[in-house]
Amino acid sequence: MKKVIFTEFGGPEVLQLVDAEDPHAGRGEVRIAVRAAGVNPVDWRVREGQVLGAHPTELPSGVGLDASGVVDEVGEGVTDVEVGDRVFGEGSSTYAEFAVLSAWAEMPEGLTFEEAAGYPSVVETALRLIREVEVRAGETLLVSGASGGVGSAVLQIARERGIAVIGTAGAANQDYLRGLGAVATTYGEGWVERVRELGKVDAALDLAGSGVIPELVALTGDPQKVVSIADLGAPEFGVRFSGVAGSVPDALAEAAELISLGKLHIPVEKSYTLHDAAAAHVDSHAGHTRGRRVIVI
Structure with missing residues (x-):
């Protein structure tokens, strides 16, 4: 099978598309024929060696956590899916023609x-952030860098x-954020004053890493x-850096329900092929995404 790997930590140029042996599902896992893989910032952070504490990485390493596809191998102990089922979920080395998932849910109709x-990852992250920041109904949440995948999910779940x-x-x-139910404003010079004019802020999330932690604390x-x-410097200001996933199966179940009810939709901004994995990382690193980037197999 074709698979994207890296043999050393570094920039997008370290990514290679190689022929690799097919993986197999272990106990409590399923293997899918991958149809698409999500591109997440954590993918290039792992590639750069930034987050080894949360994501221990042995070289050579595959790339990718999220995927959708068709189940073609069911591991021991798995009873909720069968070969041929369409699922989406989280696993490892998902930039590949086949990947093993450790958490999954049936794909909603349509x-x-x-x-x-x-x-998968963005909804789990959004649910975790809302829980960790302890924001409640009737309060106001400020989301810095709100138009990407996680921001899109946070806005709709909130x-x-x-x-x-x-x-x-x-x-x-700006119109995209308003369409998701947010009061929108631009970043850049004067953004703190613009936010203050919009009202009291009870809690805040930094999704972009643009050096605004002191301002969020002040707000x-x-x-x-x-x-x-x-x-990664957030703890220097007493702010939590959230990098450890919660229950992915629970998040996938909630995502599937919200999608089915028409209460959650994250658009795909751009698709890439396996050959274009490096370009996908460059674009993800640049930010300014509206929704999601995915690799189509």
Whole structure:
């Protein structure tokens, strides 16, 4: 099978498309014929060796956590899916023609493989962040860098839970944020004053890693009410860096329900092939995404 790997930590140029042996499902796992793989910032952070504590990596290593596809091998102890089922979920080395998943859910009706591949990690992350920042119905959550995959999920889940959201993004994504139920404003010079004019902020999330942690602490008045997934220096300001996943099966089940009810939709901004994995990483690193990027097999 074809598979994207890297044999050393570094920039996107270390990614290689190689012929590799097919993986096999172990106990409690399934193997899928991958139809699409989600591209997440954690993918290039792992490739660069940034997050070895949360993601121990042995070289050579595959790339990718999220995927959608068709089950073609069921491991011992798995009883909820059969060969031929369409699923989306999380596993390892998903930039490949076949991948093993450790958590999965049946794909909701009407969802394409490309769309489905964009949900697993971002929905788990969104649910975890809302839980960790302890924001509740009736309160206001500020989301810095709100137009990407995680931000898109946060905005919709918060709206469903009665949480007001202020989202920052580039000028081109203001209408997109408003369409997801957020009060939108641009980042850049004067953004703190613009947010203050919109009202009191009870909690804040840093999704972009753009060096705004001190400002988020000032806006909330409490570093414990700020959580980042993008700034490794956040703990220097007393802010939690959230990098360890919670229950992925529970998150997938909630995602499937919200999608089926029409309450969660994350668009695919751009698709790539396995040959274009390096370009996908370059684009992901640059940010400014509206929704998700995926690799189509």
